[in-house]
Amino acid sequence: MRTSNLAIACAALLALAACDSKQDGTTVGQKVDRTIAEAKTAADEAKQNAKKGLDEAAEKTKEASGELSKKTDGLSKKVGDATITAAIKADLAKDPELSALRVNVDTQDGKVSLYGAAPNEAAKQRAETIAMNEKGVTSVDNKLAIESKK
Numbered sequence: 001m002r003t004s005n006l007a008i009a010c011a012a013l014l015a016l017a018a019c020d021s022k023q024d025g026t027t028v029g030q031k032v033d034r035t036i037a038e039a040k041t042a043a044d045e046a047k048q049n050a051k052k053g054l055d056e057a058a059e060k061t062k063e064a065s066g067e068l069s070k071k072t073d074g075l076s077k078k079v080g081d082a083t084i085t086a087a088i089k090a091d092l093a094k095d096p097e098l099s100a101l102r103v104n105v106d107t108q109d110g111k112v113s114l115y116g117a118a119p120n121e122a123a124k125q126r127a128e129t130i131a132m133n134e135k136g137v138t139s140v141d142n143k144l145a146i147e148s149k150k
Contacts, residue, residue: 081107084136088112091130097123098130103144105131110138118144 026034085107092098092105097119104115112131118124128142 080136081109084110084112084134087134088131088137091134092127095123095126095130098127103127107137110136111141112137112139113141113143115143116145117147119147121146 085105088105088107089103092103102116103118106113106115112134114127114131118127124142124144124146127144128140131137131140131142
């Protein structure tokens, strides 16, 4: 599209140069040569502007891609933490002495915190072991309290 516009502009300039009634001392051939040189300069400038625009677009795309990657990494961590929490809760529910309803599990960046109550020290340690054995867990902060028997 730009090339055809440029060709039309060149043709118009050539026609005007040939029909110029002023006598400024230049020949029609010189006018044609000057017009061609100006058209080449304009084409080179258009090419440079297009290249600059493409380079800027590529940079913006690269920046946007990096931002998107950061956002998806954060989302992956959140989904991973939720998966770890759900798996630990399911395993705690299988233990006859531990209640998934009485043990609160929080996970952030693979670090698990256990809150709530356990009936005895052995159950408290089992809860910690269950949490630590879950894939993706990096540490366990066991804050379970031992229930006092009434």
